[in-house]
Amino acid sequence: MKGKLKKLLCGALSAAVILSSLPALVFADEGAPYDVTDGLLFNATFDEAGTGTGSFTATTGGTVKENGAVSYTDSWDGKSKALNIASKAAGNYLELADGLLQGKEAATFAFWLKADSPSAPNWPFMNTCEASHTVNTEKYIGMLATTESFTVERYNNTNSRLSSVTAPSTADWQYVVAAFAQDGTRLYSNGKLIASDHVNVNVPALFTADSKTWIGHANWGDGEGFQGSIDDFRIYGRSLSYEEIRTLSADGAKYAADKLINEYNCYLADTHFYMDNTEIYSFMSQNAPTPTTDPQPDEIYVSSPKYSGSGASFTLYNAHSNDASKLAAYIAEYDSEGRLVKVAMDNLADNATSDEVEVTVPFEAANAADDVSVFVWNDMKPVPGSYYAGESVELTDEPPAEDGVLSVSTDISNYTAGRCDVYTELYYIDSDNSENLIAGTSSINIPQAETKNFGITVKNPSDKIPATAKKLVVKVVVADENNVDLTKSTDAGEIYCGVKSPVTAPADSDATTNGAHDPSIVKFPGDDTYYVYSSHHLIFTSTDLINWKKYDFTNINASAISPKTNAFISSNYTNTTMNGTYWAPDVIYREGDDHPYWMYISLSCGLGGRNSAIAL
Numbered sequence: 001m002k003g004k005l006k007k008l009l010c011g012a013l014s015a016a017v018i019l020s021s022l023p024a025l026v027f028a029d030e031g032a033p034y035d036v037t038d039g040l041l042f043n044a045t046f047d048e049a050g051t052g053t054g055s056f057t058a059t060t061g062g063t064v065k066e067n068g069a070v071s072y073t074d075s076w077d078g079k080s081k082a083l084n085i086a087s088k089a090a091g092n093y094l095e096l097a098d099g100l101l102q103g104k105e106a107a108t109f110a111f112w113l114k115a116d117s118p119s120a121p122n123w124p125f126m127n128t129c130e131a132s133h134t135v136n137t138e139k140y141i142g143m144l145a146t147t148e149s150f151t152v153e154r155y156n157n158t159n160s161r162l163s164s165v166t167a168p169s170t171a172d173w174q175y176v177v178a179a180f181a182q183d184g185t186r187l188y189s190n191g192k193l194i195a196s197d198h199v200n201v202n203v204p205a206l207f208t209a210d211s212k213t214w215i216g217h218a219n220w221g222d223g224e225g226f227q228g229s230i231d232d233f234r235i236y237g238r239s240l241s242y243e244e245i246r247t248l249s250a251d252g253a254k255y256a257a258d259k260l261i262n263e264y265n266c267y268l269a270d271t272h273f274y275m276d277n278t279e280i281y282s283f284m285s286q287n288a289p290t291p292t293t294d295p296q297p298d299e300i301y302v303s304s305p306k307y308s309g310s311g312a313s314f315t316l317y318n319a320h321s322n323d324a325s326k327l328a329a330y331i332a333e334y335d336s337e338g339r340l341v342k343v344a345m346d347n348l349a350d351n352a353t354s355d356e357v358e359v360t361v362p363f364e365a366a367n368a369a370d371d372v373s374v375f376v377w378n379d380m381k382p383v384p385g386s387y388y389a390g391e392s393v394e395l396t397d398e399p400p401a402e403d404g405v406l407s408v409s410t411d412i413s414n415y416t417a418g419r420c421d422v423y424t425e426l427y428y429i430d431s432d433n434s435e436n437l438i439a440g441t442s443s444i445n446i447p448q449a450e451t452k453n454f455g456i457t458v459k460n461p462s463d464k465i466p467a468t469a470k471k472l473v474v475k476v477v478v479a480d481e482n483n484v485d486l487t488k489s490t491d492a493g494e495i496y497c498g499v500k501s502p503v504t505a506p507a508d509s510d511a512t513t514n515g516a517h518d519p520s521i522v523k524f525p526g527d528d529t530y531y532v533y534s535s536h537h538l539i540f541t542s543t544d545l546i547n548w549k550k551y552d553f554t555n556i557n558a559s560a561i562s563p564k565t566n567a568f569i570s571s572n573y574t575n576t577t578m579n580g581t582y583w584a585p586d587v588i589y590r591e592g593d594d595h596p597y598w599m600y601i602s603l604s605c606g607l608g609g610r611n612s613a614i615a616l
Contacts, residue, residue, distance in 0.1 A: 039238040051081070069086070082231035104207050108234075110245070113176045148170075174189050267412055267476065302315065316356070333370050342366050422444055512540075536554060576605040
């Protein structure tokens with residue numbers, strides 16, 4: 001059972017929205033030198049005199065030849081110029097001096113990058129000692145970069161490809177560093193390592209006197225190009241250390257941090273729940289209430305669910321004659337990865353007519369090593385007392401002496417303009433919606449653009465979390481320098497207590513869901529049925545959103561359903577007729593109207609025809 005909950009805490013307000021995982025950002029140490037010059041072989045800032053004339057002299061590294069259509073545009077900060085290649089043509093690129101890396105044992109390429117192409121090949125650079133390449137015998141180092149991904153290749157191949165690393169990318173400006181050594185490749189974005197390998201490749205053999213280095217070009221086939229912008233392009237004749245890369249990337253890290261802060265101004269919380277070191281979706285409390293012949297008022301109740309190998313059994317109570325017309329038991333088998341293997345269902349409406357009754361549901365597990373769970377539901381609501389049972393294990397009403405360790409891990413990133421003290425608290429929400437504190441952490445001051453981890457561990461959780469609890473919630477508290485709480489999140493990660501729904505949707509069939517297309521769903525007050533209206537005159541109904549029944553009205557022509565639309569099309573469009581079916585229905589509710597439920601349908605002529613109308 002794997003899952004991830006990511007929540008956002010915005011400023012001094014409480015909010016909960018799901019975000020993608022974002023990399024931690026790093027900055028150069030205060031007072032550290034910004035530049036790295038040791039081993040620098042080439043540096044083009046693209047502000048040099050002569051750019052745009054066919055060739056120019058780089059700040060370091062000699063003459064740069066401009067080929068094809070290359071231009072210069074504003075850089076990432078708008079304060080200088082950057083190389084821009086607008087068309088991904090093989091003839092548009094810069095050529096550096098031959099043998100730039102001759103005799104070197106390793107190399108590092110560092111530069112600002114903004115890729116404009118979503119598709120590969122898109123080459124920011126290549127260095128090669130070969131005039132052309134054949135798959136599995138390539139000899140080069142290079143990078144492909146699109147708006148979605150990086151691929152960095154380190155090849156001195158004989159019959160197989162040796163070293164290629166990939167990582168996600170974006171269409172934004174970013175400072176990238178690719179370090180090539182004999183024992184591995186490292187790729188960084190804005191100072192963070194995003195990909196690496198440790199495959200041994202004879203890199204020094206690539207750096208010959210006549211090896212070529214191109215910006216925006218590769219010599220595969222007839223040549224391949226690049227579309228995007230590049231600035232401050234550097235080549236070092238060695239593999240830079242992490243601290244050196246961190247120094248070079250300082251502006252990139254700050255640029256990315258400022259962008260996040262301006263966009264979000266938030267704390268980002270990434271919460272994971274674990275039971276005995278296994279990540280969980282839900283917490284299964286084993287501390288069930290003691291069953292009695294007079295259970296809680298107005299409740300159907302289950303006690304002592306167990307599985308014996310051939311079936312599941314439990315005691316069912318309905319002392320107050322509650323409505324049990326939709327009462328059902330589910331027996332579910334899960335493999336070691338938590339995946340549903342098999343499920344059986346039995347309608348219990350006839351069993352819940354007395355105060356107390358013993359119920360047995362036949363079930364034979366497919367694998368004796370799997371876990372089996374017993375669930376009882378009444379109209380899509382879990383019945384108290386039914387819970388995880390476990391293969392061939394009979395649970396008692398007494399909590400076990402040791403029922404494991406519940407742990408909660410929350411990574412909190414500070415994407416705000418300041419820094420505050422932060423701590424986390426774990427609550428359970430009881431059946432009356434009350435919040436009850438279980439445990440908390442000490443406060444930590446999180447510097448801007450940094451991430452800190454907060455961990456909460458609960459031993460024997462069933463001693464502290466009653467079976468009546470509905471869910472566990474992590475709250476993140478942000479306090480100022482005087483320890484005054486500024487905000488407490490309503491939800492920085494949560495899991496539900498009790499049962500996991502074992503129900504899987506039945507396979508599509510002509511009698512259930514085949515043909516559903518462009519659906520609109522509605523539920524009417526006082527009616528337990530969900531109605532789905534679909535294209536092509538199909539209607540589907542369900543009381544649980546899992547099991548469906550289809551009503552097929554395809555034998556009715558659309559002209560009979562909306563004769564006015566048919567007359568409109570016939571009168572206003574020539575040489576065409578209305579199709580026999582409608583599509584994309586939409587049902588809305590208009591409060592206060594004598595006919596509050598309105599259904600719109602689309603009617604057109606021919607496949608993809610432009611003559612159409614919307615009918616009510």
